[in-house]
Amino acid sequence: MTVAFPDITPAIRAGAPNLRGRLLANPSLADLTWFRVGGPAQALFTPADEEDLAHLLAGLDPEIPVTVIGLGSNLIVRDGGIPGVTIRLGGKAFGAVEIDGDTLRAGTAVPDMRLAKAAAEASLDGLAFFRGIPGSVGGALRMNAGAHGGETTDVLVEARGVDRRGALRRFTHEAMGFTYRHSAAPEDVIFTSALFRGRPGDRAAIEAEMARVTEAREAAQxxxxxxxxxxxxxxxxxxxxxxxxxxxxxxxxxxxxxxxxxxxxxxxxxxxxxxxxxxxxxxxxxxxxxxxxxxxxxxxxxxxxxxxxxxxxxxx
Incomplete structure (x- = not known):
């Protein structure tokens, strides 16, 4: 039997009275992970947009821990749940992809597979490997996600996020400090968007490469x-x-x-x-x-x- 945490949502709202996103006390997180296991979040917040996220963090008691989850594809939430505030980005504010020439700006809630598809539709090569990663852009930034010969570091230009004090931060590719399945960016930063660069290519060839990645993944995993x-x-x-x-x-x-x-x-x-x-x-x-x-x-x-x-x- 799962035991609920004390309700901290009234204190959170007192510190950030103008919240516009959804704030819940003790919701189960099991359905938000691909393993379908895990306890509750003491408080789960889904911000309306980047400004709403910054408002929460700026007014939050520094002693309250903050945890970020994405699509839950590469995650185990333990059975007792997550103390403090768990933040899950979603919706249009964090789920859009905008294309400008050879660059794509994506919110960090965008699934990696959708980023690959958007690049293919724009005839931009170099991002097809994202088709084989079952996570989101936010997770890809945090762990330099890669598959089938490509890694996030190969195509990232810059990332944007909000730190624990509610301040907006920008990170160049160099500042991300990418190594194998790791980023050296500060742990307290919640990434909100990222800018990627592809290279002009043939849409049919890119889509064929994505189909190959999909076939290989389905055959082996x-x-x-x-x-x-x-x-x-x-x-x-x-x-x-x-x-x-x-x-x-x-x-x-x-x-x-x-x-x-x-x-x-x-x-x-x-x-x-x-x-x-x-x-x-x-x-x-x-x-x-x-x-x-x-x-x-x-x-x-x-x-x-x-x-x-x-x-x-x-x-x-």
């Missing part, structure tokens, strides 16, 4: 399951799935969670799994891989919130 995408980052010079397979973890289960038989760098909610089942299974896989190969796998899936007992796991 359990995309119709309740999953979170690639579980572990590839270690230098290696493939995470090969290490997991060699450790005998393909098909391994814990509670209702399972290592995918189809692609063993994917975990799936097979049968009523809890977040603890899924995260615990991932940790067991890490243990076995380290035991058999000496390699320490690192999570690619983001894990947030507290356990059912209110504690925060110390997994790395």
């Amino acid at each position: 359990p995309i119709r399951e309740r999953t979170g995408g690639s579980t572990f980052k590839n270690p230098p010079g290696g493939k995470a799935w090969q290490l997991v397979d060699a450790a005998g973890c393909r098909g391994l289960t814990r509670g209702g969670a399972q290592v995918s038989e189809m692609h063993c760098n994917f975990l799936i909610n097979r049968d009523g799994a809890t977040a603890a089942d899924i995260e615990g299974l991932g940790e067991e896989v890490r243990r076995r891989v380290h035991e058999t190969s000496g390699v320490a796998l690192h999570w690619e899936i983001k894990r947030i919130g507290v356990s059912a007992d209110g504690s925060t796991p110390t997994f790395t």
